[in-house]
Amino acid sequence: MYTIRTAGLKGLGVFATTHIPRGTRIVAEAPLVTVKGEREVYGAITRLPQRDIAFIRALSVNAGNNAISILDRARAAWNLISTSTLPTPSIVRDYSALLSAFRNNNFDLGAGVQALFTEISRFNHSCIPSCQGNFNSALGKFTVHATRGIEAGEEMTVSYLGESGVALREERRGRLWRGFGFWCGCGICDEVSDDGGSEGRRTGMRDRLREFAMGSADSNGRGHVEVDVLGELIGLFESEGLGGRELGMIYLSVAEKHAHLGNHEDARRSAARGLRIEETCVGSDSPLYHDSVQRMRRMSMQLTDEAP
Numbered sequence: 001m002y003t004i005r006t007a008g009l010k011g012l013g014v015f016a017t018t019h020i021p022r023g024t025r026i027v028a029e030a031p032l033v034t035v036k037g038e039r040e041v042y043g044a045i046t047r048l049p050q051r052d053i054a055f056i057r058a059l060s061v062n063a064g065n066n067a068i069s070i071l072d073r074a075r076a077a078w079n080l081i082s083t084s085t086l087p088t089p090s091i092v093r094d095y096s097a098l099l100s101a102f103r104n105n106n107f108d109l110g111a112g113v114q115a116l117f118t119e120i121s122r123f124n125h126s127c128i129p130s131c132q133g134n135f136n137s138a139l140g141k142f143t144v145h146a147t148r149g150i151e152a153g154e155e156m157t158v159s160y161l162g163e164s165g166v167a168l169r170e171e172r173r174g175r176l177w178r179g180f181g182f183w184c185g186c187g188i189c190d191e192v193s194d195d196g197g198s199e200g201r202r203t204g205m206r207d208r209l210r211e212f213a214m215g216s217a218d219s220n221g222r223g224h225v226e227v228d229v230l231g232e233l234i235g236l237f238e239s240e241g242l243g244g245r246e247l248g249m250i251y252l253s254v255a256e257k258h259a260h261l262g263n264h265e266d267a268r269r270s271a272a273r274g275l276r277i278e279e280t281c282v283g284s285d286s287p288l289y290h291d292s293v294q295r296m297r298r299m300s301m302q303l304t305d306e307a308p
Ligand SMILES: C[S@@+](CC[C@H](N)C(=O)[O-])C[C@H]1O[C@@H](n2cnc3c(N)ncnc32)[C@H](O)[C@@H]1O
Pocket: 009, 010, 011, 012, 013, 059, 060, 061, 062, 104, 105, 106, 120, 121, 122, 123, 124, 125, 126, 180, 181, 182, 183, 184, 185, 186
C-alpha cells in the first residue's frame, strides 16, 4: 500500500502506491522500543540488538531547537552515573546522539509512554494530515488509518500535535520547533493569503469560543448555545479537512448535549456519526472505539428511560 522514499527537504516520507480509501488501516506496528521519560532512552536503546541500534542511529535528526544542549549533556552524565556507567566524553556524545534521534522520531502512546518504530517513524507531519496514528492497546500496536481518501503517489502524513482545530500557524510552528526542531511547511502553514483561508477560519472560531466561555446564558439557554458552538467547531474541522478522532469526539459531545435537551433523534444521529468517524480512525478492534460505544450506549439507555 505504501513505499518509503525521499520527501524533499523533509527527508524520507511515506507514499501511497495505490488509491487508499478513507478508514483503511495502513499499518499496525509494534514499537521498536518504548520509554517512560527521557531518562530511560539511552538504557532502553543500548539494550536492543545491534541491528536496531544501528537503525536508530541512522534516523533523521534536526539542528533545530531540540538539538542537545549543555544541560542535556550534564543530565546525560548524571543519568549515566546513576546507572553505574562511566560518563566518558564519547559515551556522553553517544547518549546525546541517541537522545536526539529519539526526540525527532518518537510517537506518543499515551500514559506517558513514547516509542520509536521502524516504519511509522517515517511518517512526516502535516497540520492537515491525511492519516491518523493511535495506539491500540488490545493489539499492543500503533496503528495508522487514512482519515480521507488518498491518491496513488501522494505522501501520507499524520499530525504530531493533538488536534484542537483552532491552533494558529505561529502556535503550531512554535510547538513543532520546540518539540521536534523543524519549521513546518505544510499546506496551511505555507498558505500565502489568510483572507478566508485556514488562519482566518481558525481565528474566527477562537473568537467564538472565547465569547462563549465569557457568556452568561442561563443553563437551559446555554445548552442550546453549546450545541450551536460545537456545531460550528464541527464545521471548522470539516472545512479544514480534519477528519481525525477528535472530530468524532465532538460529535459524541453534541450527541450528549442533544440527549440532555431532549432532542432524541438528533442525539442518535450525532452519536452514529461520531462512532463512524472514530471507527474510521482507530478501527473496530480498538479499546478507544469500544469505550466510545459504551459511552453512547449509556446515553442511549438514558434516552430510553426518558421516553414516554
Ligand atoms: C518522525 S520523523 C519523519 C521521517 C523523517 N522525514 C525521516 O527522514 O526519517 C520527523 C522528522 O521529519 C521531518 N519532518 C516531518 N514533518 C515535516 C514537515 N511538515 N516539515 C518539515 N520537516 C518535517 C523533521 O525533520 C522531523 O524531525
